[in-house]
Amino acid sequence: xxxxxxxxxxxxxxxxxxxxxxxxxxxxxxxxxxxxxxxxxxxxxxxxxxxxxxxxxxxxxxxxxxxxxxxxxxxxxxxxxxxxxxxxxxxx
Numbered sequence: 001x002x003x004x005x006x007x008x009x010x011x012x013x014x015x016x017x018x019x020x021x022x023x024x025x026x027x028x029x030x031x032x033x034x035x036x037x038x039x040x041x042x043x044x045x046x047x048x049x050x051x052x053x054x055x056x057x058x059x060x061x062x063x064x065x066x067x068x069x070x071x072x073x074x075x076x077x078x079x080x081x082x083x084x085x086x087x088x089x090x091x092x
Contacts, residue, residue, distance in 0.1 A: 008059050015052025021045045040083060046076040 001009075022045035029039045050073040057065035 008056060011052055011059075012056035015049045015056055017049075018045050018052060019049030022049065040080070043076050043080045043083070047073065047080070050076055 022042045025041045025045060026038055030037045050069050054066065054069035054073060057069055
């Protein structure tokens with residue numbers, strides 16, 4: 001495996017780690033609140049992991065992975081936009 005391929009493999013694993021962290025954060029917050037909660041950090045980890053995984057999918061030229069991560073990124077960003085819009089409205 002070339003040095004270049006190892007870097008891309010690292011990018012893929014980093015994306016998977018960030019993506020997994022969203023569930024860990026969600027689980028911890030839900031356990032503390034004793035109810036199912038999706039904290040804002042869930043969406044930030046989703047975007048971070050999604051960007052790295054989307055990049056890795058582009059490198060691998062995997063159309064299934066590219067489509068899945070591309071659509072996911074749109075959804076994560078849209079959720080953050082809605083959250084920030086609601087916060088802005090409630091502070092007015």
